[in-house]
Amino acid sequence: MKNENVQSSTQSNTQSDVQSIVLGDVEVIRIVELSSPFVPARELVPQSTAALWKDNADWLAPDHWEPDSDRAVVALQSWVLRSGGRTVLVDTGVGNGRERPDSPQFHHWQGDFLGLLARAGVRPDDVDTVVNTHLHSDHVGWNTTGTDGGWVPTFRNAQYLIPAADDAHFGPENGYANGLREDDRLLYEDSIAPIHEAGQALLWDGLHRIDEHLTLESAPGHTPGSSVLRLASGGDRAVFVGDLLHSPVQILEPSCNSCFCHDPAQAVASRRRVLERAADERELVVPAHFGGTGAVEVRREGAGFALGAWAGAAVG
Template sequence: MRLGAASLERVEEQRFPVSLTAMTQDEAFLERQARSLPPGFLDGAARTFQFSSHSWVLRVDGLVVVVDPCTGNGRRLGQAPAFNDLDTPYLERLAAAGAPADEVDVVFCTHLHHDHCGWNVTFQDGRWVPTFPNAVYLFVEEEFHRWDPASPAQHANSFNPNVFDHCVRPVVEAGLAKVVSLPYQVSPSLTIESATGHTVGHAMLRLASEGMRAYFTGDAFHHPIQFSRPELHLPGCDDLASAIETRRRLVRRLRDEGAFVMPAHFPAPHYGRLGLDGDEVRFLPGGAE
């Protein structure tokens, strides 16, 4: 798709069903919200949605940018069995989308959960090495220190074992990491901004090009029902109160700007804008060229 002068591609790693009852058991609300959504957003019988794990690839301002490079192959992740022992052609899909690993200029992880930074590295000759040898990897300072075992800000998370040592430290040792404070201007069209809560340093990427705006929101939203009820959530937030406030703020901003929202896990068509149905905010899927 195109937004202003930017071209965008989505590169999928995998998808699997996730229960919506972990967010809410309000059946009437779910049915009402699901009426205008494609089937992947609610399996009526199972009360699940299709959780898509994917990256976004942007070409703008002369850069090739990869946002949230998924989990990676051959990992064991304890309490996250859906991500264990993957063997996906992710890099081949990336190349097919016009972004072979050695032509990527910038890698940005909205946060450092394994399914957003795993392909930062690949396992070669008994060690983890950077996947994108010619890229600068942008890490938000607060998020970087939240996972660094040497930092006082670090704390354990059984969902996300060894993420710093496996997915971040090899990038730092290769001289490819840049730790940034927010807001950070990546290029004339791209800015990294705070979207804290899901993790303490969770961030998003804002695209503004030729009057078009889009927000790559990582895990600020997992499902469109959160646009209408920001207090709904999947388990695992570092700071739930901040995550809820971030969602409220983003809903206002997305509506005020008429911007596209590009989350990390929505099923097809994976992105859209916001509208109103009476008093309820609704997700309007798709809509770009």
């Protein structure tokens, strides 16, 4: 990562924003629909302690934690990567007008995702590849757009890269994630099944190379098919970790899962493995939901990890 892209974590939260940095030969555009206090901090990361948050309040607040309400700050965001002449969209947000009865914050959501893409100079037909890091409702919503005839792919020229393990877990053959949540059936039917029906889905497992700079890698635990996207271009390295991390406190305490993790032990193992490589190879860590500047360097500290410099992005 170039030094000029690094700044302190004092930047205030942004809402409805478009930002960009350049890593090697890849332009990285951050699409932020919302960044705000979400849920109580230890509801989001149940194994974390009050002391962990309070002892790090000087940098957690205000970008990642609101001390007065003890609520974690979470961003709803996606990433556009311009790489090798291709436009790659990483995760597609909540989507508008969705039935999500198990998730009141996303039920009938109305946002300006396509407007933000337009501000970044990206039209739906420009997108060549859509990456769903995993199949949770806030990562697949704009896969499709509602029409009088039902749901159709929003990005009609794109190949959608979908983790095979998640497709199997959330799909009908597994009873839509064992039928535990109505949202899982609804999201598959409105955001995943139409991609299959249009012939635009590519299921992958293990490793999948997108181009010379971008590679997908399985990192299961948060969901059965959770994945990370690695960027390597010139001397710059980054890893887009999806929901492997919801808060920076999980870098300090990687044994702490979010409340949304499907397989806690597997999630911890994946988190440690990804953080170890990020520290050893100086990969910029780019989680799906961090507020503030949204990305951070990680270094080893004893048997654990510490936060390095935060990565800045110029407002577009």
